[in-house]
Amino acid sequence: MKYEKDKITVIIPVYNVENYLERCLKSILYNTYTNLEIICVNDGSTDNSKKILEDYSKRDKRVVVINKKNAGVSSARNAGIKIATGEYIAFVDSDDWIHEKYFEYLIRGIDTADLVICNYIRSYRSGSVETDDAYRVQSISPIDVLKNKELKSYVWGKLFRHQLVDEIRFSESEKLEDSLYNMDVLLNNKNLKINHVDVPLYYYFVRAGSLVNNIEAYSVLSLAKCFKEYYDKENEAEWKKVLAIEIIKRTLSARYIFIIIKNKDMIRECNALMKQCVKSTGNMKYLILYKLPFLYRAFRILNDPTMLKYEKQL
Structure with a gap:
């Protein structure tokens, strides 16, 4: 060869x-x-x-x-x-x-x-x-x-x-x-x-x-924070946009769990992180999902109905 x-x-x-x-x-x-x-x-x-x-x-x-x-x-x-x-x-x-x-x-x-x-x-x-x-x-x-x-x-x-x-x-x-x-x-x-x-x-x-089947919301949010460090250092608009989307996606996922378990402090932390990045995504979808948590939940359940069972377990 x-x-x-x-x-x-x-x-x-x-x-x-x-x-x-x-x-x-x-x-x-x-x-x-x-x-x-x-x-x-x-x-x-x-x-x-x-x-x-x-x-x-x-x-x-x-x-x-x-x-x-x-x-x-x-x-x-x-x-x-x-x-x-x-x-x-x-x-x-x-x-x-x-x-x-x-x-x-x-x-x-x-x-x-x-x-x-x-x-x-x-x-x-x-x-x-x-x-x-x-x-x-x-x-x-x-x-x-x-x-x-x-x-x-x-x-x-x-x-x-x-x-x-x-x-x-x-x-x-x-x-x-x-x-x-x-x-x-x-x-x-x-x-x-x-x-x-x-x-x-x-x-x-x-x-x-x-x-990977048991990743906690805390770990997902921690990863989003690590990406935020890259985001803060990045100067190129295209890269910054992609990083912002990565941060928003992960933080939306983490916030969804924190809402279910009623952890208000972590919900506030998620919202504060997303607020810093959402405009950089250049996508109205992420702004809407950030503003309307119930809509994000609806999308999750629509894409995977077993999420209802998961919510009950939480």
Whole structure:
């Protein structure tokens, strides 16, 4: 293969995933692209995950295991970045898995770029997922990524040039660390060359109790505040507008929860944050939703009727 000489470091944070870990590892080890350094960071697992990792490291020299005290997914990923030696870096979550041509397609896409992104499929059960694997790639801009929820929200499904992210680390104090990491990459490299492989190559496994299913309103608001820091420093109108929309969307979501649980202090905090940004969106829709909370609730329920059940649980 043309690019086989280029090593890809794959960083996998691992915590109590004994039921899914082998599926993840096998999908990586049996990829068509083989020049891999697979750094598995055992973040203090108390189940059989550590033994599974040790067994695989004995069978395949590409598997490197780091054992550390539990400190969260960001800490685990940062530990992996610290010792990565590949020309490229990829992140895979230990309960997910990848297409057999995942790395082959991504490294082909990064030939003329610094970052390449592929599509993904949500899976709610174990087993194979049918996917169209015809190779399609197109160039996109950093601001295109920032506007696209599916492309900007996760660090998996991406291949980064090592030098691009060598000095960037995950926030160990925020739960929505992927969005912040991507924001750092994009805002610090506004002329970044990005290719989008328009093929679903990453399989994101949605399981009950997973972190993304239990994100608290406080965490969402905290992320909005982090974006506000970027917003305050930004001078370019187009970027400022996109950041304002990101802040408003997240704050609307957080306020919706605070209204249900009747936390007046947090409602006021949400309103104050949105008031500072809403004009920059240039969109009357966000002004209306900011002014009329009941309308935002109506939209949420219309799009997902199960929100009524969720409200009762709250």
